[in-house]
Amino acid sequence: MIEVQALHKRFGSQVALESVDFIVPRAEIFGFVGPNGAGKTTTIRILATLAVPDSGTATVGGIPVTDDPHGVRELIGYMPDFFGVYDRLTSDEYLQFYAACHGVPHRRRRAVAHELLELVDLGERAGDQVDTLSRGMKQRLCLARALVHDPSVLLLDEPASGLDPRARIEMRELIRELRRMGKTILVSSHILPELEELCTWVGFIDRGRMVAAGPMADVRNRVLAGRRLRVELVDADDIKLFAARDQIADRPGVIEVQLVENSLEVAVEDGFADQDLLTALVHAGVAVRSFSQVTGDLSEAFMRLTGPGVERQR
Amino acid sequence: MTLSERLVALIDNPLISKDAVSRMRTWRAPVTLTIYLGLLSAFGYASFVTTTLMAPSQRTGSALIGAGVFSYLAFIQLSLVSLFAPALAAGAISGERERQTFDVLLVSRMTAGAIVFGKLVSSVAFMLLLILSALPLFAAVFLFGGIDFEQFMVTQVLTVTTAVSIGAVSLFLSAAFRRTLSSTVVSYGVAFAGMIGTLVAGLLFTLALMLRAPGGVNGTTGDAHPLLFANPFYALFVVLNDPNGTPMHLGRLIQLLFFVNGQPATAGPSLEPWQAAVLVQLVLVALSVMGAVHLVQSRRAPMPWRPPVPPEPVGAGDGGGPGEPAGMEVGS
Numbered sequence: 001m002i003e004v005q006a007l008h009k010r011f012g013s014q015v016a017l018e019s020v021d022f023i024v025p026r027a028e029i030f031g032f033v034g035p036n037g038a039g040k041t042t043t044i045r046i047l048a049t050l051a052v053p054d055s056g057t058a059t060v061g062g063i064p065v066t067d068d069p070h071g072v073r074e075l076i077g078y079m080p081d082f083f084g085v086y087d088r089l090t091s092d093e094y095l096q097f098y099a100a101c102h103g104v105p106h107r108r109r110r111a112v113a114h115e116l117l118e119l120v121d122l123g124e125r126a127g128d129q130v131d132t133l134s135r136g137m138k139q140r141l142c143l144a145r146a147l148v149h150d151p152s153v154l155l156l157d158e159p160a161s162g163l164d165p166r167a168r169i170e171m172r173e174l175i176r177e178l179r180r181m182g183k184t185i186l187v188s189s190h191i192l193p194e195l196e197e198l199c200t201w202v203g204f205i206d207r208g209r210m211v212a213a214g215p216m217a218d219v220r221n222r223v224l225a226g227r228r229l230r231v232e233l234v235d236a237d238d239i240k241l242f243a244a245r246d247q248i249a250d251r252p253g254v255i256e257v258q259l260v261e262n263s264l265e266v267a268v269e270d271g272f273a274d275q276d277l278l279t280a281l282v283h284a285g286v287a288v289r290s291f292s293q294v295t296g297d298l299s300e301a302f303m304r305l306t307g308p309g310v311e312r313q314r
Numbered sequence: 315m316t317l318s319e320r321l322v323a324l325i326d327n328p329l330i331s332k333d334a335v336s337r338m339r340t341w342r343a344p345v346t347l348t349i350y351l352g353l354l355s356a357f358g359y360a361s362f363v364t365t366t367l368m369a370p371s372q373r374t375g376s377a378l379i380g381a382g383v384f385s386y387l388a389f390i391q392l393s394l395v396s397l398f399a400p401a402l403a404a405g406a407i408s409g410e411r412e413r414q415t416f417d418v419l420l421v422s423r424m425t426a427g428a429i430v431f432g433k434l435v436s437s438v439a440f441m442l443l444l445i446l447s448a449l450p451l452f453a454a455v456f457l458f459g460g461i462d463f464e465q466f467m468v469t470q471v472l473t474v475t476t477a478v479s480i481g482a483v484s485l486f487l488s489a490a491f492r493r494t495l496s497s498t499v500v501s502y503g504v505a506f507a508g509m510i511g512t513l514v515a516g517l518l519f520t521l522a523l524m525l526r527a528p529g530g531v532n533g534t535t536g537d538a539h540p541l542l543f544a545n546p547f548y549a550l551f552v553v554l555n556d557p558n559g560t561p562m563h564l565g566r567l568i569q570l571l572f573f574v575n576g577q578p579a580t581a582g583p584s585l586e587p588w589q590a591a592v593l594v595q596l597v598l599v600a601l602s603v604m605g606a607v608h609l610v611q612s613r614r615a616p617m618p619w620r621p622p623v624p625p626e627p628v629g630a631g632d633g634g635g636p637g638e639p640a641g642m643e644v645g646s
Contacts, residue, residue, distance in 0.1 A: 048421055070423075078421045084413035088336040100328030101422035145418070 001026045001153055001184040002047065007056035009042055016042040017053070018208035024186055024201060029179050031199030031216075032188040033302060039208040040188040041081055044157045047186070048078040060153055077146030081157040081188075085130040091117060091141055092126040095148060102149035116144040120174060136167030143174060154178060156187040160194055172198050192302050204302055228294040229274060231264040234287035247284045248277060265294060328424075329432030330439070337440060350398065350444050354390055354451060361386035380458025385554045387455060388469045391448060392550060395441060395477045396509045400501035403437035403484035405494040407610070412494060426611035430603055434478075434485050441477040445470070461554070468553045468588050476546050479595035479602075480505050486602035489609040509546065516542025523570065537578070538587075540567045544594045549587040561586045 007020040017039045024030040034040050045051040046058050049069035057064055063071045086094060095113035104112055117123045120140040125133060133141065139159060146154060156175070160168045175198060179185060189195050195202070203213035212219050220227070233240055245257045245264060253272040258265045266277065278291050337343055365382040407429075410416040419429060449470075456466055484501035491497035519539035542548050543562065562570075564582025567590065585593070 048417075050417055050420060073421055073423065076421070078418065080414070080417050082414050083418065084415045086332065086336055086413070086415065088339040089332065093332075093335065097328050097332045098418070098422065100326075101419065101424050103423045106326070149423070 001028075001061055002030070002186060003057075003059045004043065004047070005057045007043060007046065007058060008054050009039075009046065009051065010054060015208055017046075017056075020056070020205065020208070020210050022203040022210060022213040024184055026184050027179060027182050028200045029175065029185045029187060029198055030201040030203060031192075031195035032186055032203050032205065033192050033195060034188075034190065034205035036190050037207075038190075038205045040190075040205060041157055043205070044078075044155050044186070044188060047072075048076060048155055049073055050078075074149070075151055075153050077149070077151035077154045079142050079146045079154070079156045079159055081161065083142050085133075085138055085141070087129070087131045089130055090127050091122055091130055091133070094130050094141065095144060098145045099148040104148060112148055116147055119147070119177075120144045121170070134167075136163050136170065139163060139167070139171065140174065143171075147178075152183060154183050154185045154187075156185065158188055158190070160189065168194065227268055227272070229266045229268060229277065230260075230290075230292050230294050231266060231277075231281065231288060232290040233263070234289045236262045240286070244281060244284075244286045247281060247286065251277065251280065324431070327428060327432040327435065329429065330436045333433075333436035334439065337436075343440070346398070346440075347444065347447060350394060351447060351451070353394060354387065354448055357390045358383060358387050358451060358455070375460075376458045377460035379460070380455055381460030381554070383458070384452065384455045384461045384466075384469075387452060388473070388550055388554060389547070391445070392473055392476060392546060393509075395445065395473055396480055396505050398444065399441055399477050399480035400484045400498060400505050402440055403434075403481040404488050404498040404501040406433040406437050406485050407488040407606070408491055408494040408497050409488075411492060420610075426607045429610055430485065430489070430606045433488075434482060434603065434606075437485065438478050438481045441481060442474065445473055445477065465553055469550065472546055472550055472553070472588055472591060475592050475595045476509075479598045480508070482599040482602035482606075483508075486606045486609075489606040512541045513545045513547050516540075516545055516548065519573075523573065526573070537562060537566065537570060540571045540590070543567060543570075543587050544590040545587075546591050546595075549591040552587045562590075 002022075002024040004020055004022050007017050009015075009017040020039065020043055022030070032040050032043070042051060046053050047060060047065060049065050049072050052066055057066075059065065060072045061075045063075070065072050086097075089097065092110075092113050095116055096109045099109040099112050100106075114123075114126070117126050120143060122133075122137060122141060122144070125137065130138065130141065139162075143156070143159060146156075159175070160171050163171060172194075175185060175187060187195065187199070200216055201214065202216050202219050204211040204219075231244070233244060241259055241262070241264060245259070248254055248264075248266065249257045253269045254277075255267040255269060257267075268274075268277075274291075274293070278288065281288055362379070362383045365379050365386075407416070410419060424432075452466070452470075455461075480501075483504055484497070487497040487501050487504070488494070491500065516539050520537075520542050523537065523539055537560075538548070561584045563578070563580045563584050565579030567585070568582075569579050
């Protein structure tokens, strides 16, 4: 649905994008991850027809953004990283205004605004002036605004920035809901854990270059060489841990087993059947207290991939 | 699309209704209206008193008083309109940019032309409201007599076109400058130059024309230099006082523009000062609108160069990520 190839863009002497390539298939959620200043916003602005690349191509739904910006605008709903709202308009009027800007016929505008306010859970605030809403509500209203013309692609630039944890979760649920509605979603963030659970595809960008991109599992495999499982034992001591380790170390699909703080960490190949490992342990009489997948791995991989760039101060 | 559909689409511009709603919801709208009418009435009353006192006898006809007060009012209104128009229009586009709502507008289906048209109408509409609300005042004075209907109408037309042209130029500047403050300051400069600057320069040039005439001051045709001729204040003065009421041919005006003091050319239509003023203003409106559309379309106003955004404060909900804000976004 979105295809970006060899995108290059410079502002004066500063290179914003050096070489950006990725694709986002239909109805996937693409997490666009990179430190601030990596080029996420520039890429999204190019896709939103607000900036023109110096070279390279970007297409949305098969339409090149530079050749037919109007056609692309019909397809996309764009939520910028910084956005304002109009004072002295109610949420309802706000959405109706944008519905009108997007050419929604007069008789449909009220219904569209109503439906979207319900979708983003602002139905009860329809009559409230926009500037009285909380930041989380404004952000949700802005997402609703991006949906007034029922676009098939959503470009969300840091939709969760500045939100408290609860509002973040609400935003995440909303994005999932939109995917269920069949929308293709590109969502950017400089915080990976925020996207890790949400996205089905992921792309890492650093200093204007794509470091890795593709389906979540592929990228994970590529950058992590397998997943890690954590096994905790009841009353763990060294004897029990070593015994358990010997039970599983030679199983096919197990890459390595490490002792980490009174528990075992098992690196396994992708596609490894986790339940078989658990069954084997139980059969061998090992008292397992918990068995889980180690999360946050991707963050480490991301740190490794982007290197010092993450800490870099500009 | 049929013509009527086009017309409906033109009027059904969401920016017009949106701006009207949010403008009229503030305390500023009624206050502006009150100040405007208050000033106009105060000056009107003052001129009424002065004219009456200065009248040679009590039996001076009401027509004289009517004509006098009407002229005062018309000049005050033209001045007020020139003062209010930049303030109302100079923030129209730069304000959207500052509020960070402009990008979203650009991504919508609205064309650059529709955006500029909507903004022009919404800012000029309030000026028209001011002018319209002052009509009863003019009508009351009109009843005294001394002013004919044509003078009345021309005065209003000239006021409206002045409001529209200053509004259009300010709108163009609002598209050209990123900050409302800069566009407002420059708009006031341009409005002042257009209204007062051309008047002063025009008077001086006219004087120069007289002195350079073959027979000296006595041999002069007394023709006004085009800068003066097309100045709205001068045009209003001529309309209301009709001193010599001399229309000039377009050819002669061009001749005078380049200080050619020969045989008066008779090419082109013959224009009265107010017609020339309106013509110049309409040309200004057209140029400003085209310029603004071009600027919005090419987004030449430096969109990618936002001022450095200070790093977001690391709030409670923002924590934990590996890449906390490390600085500004390049080119965002």
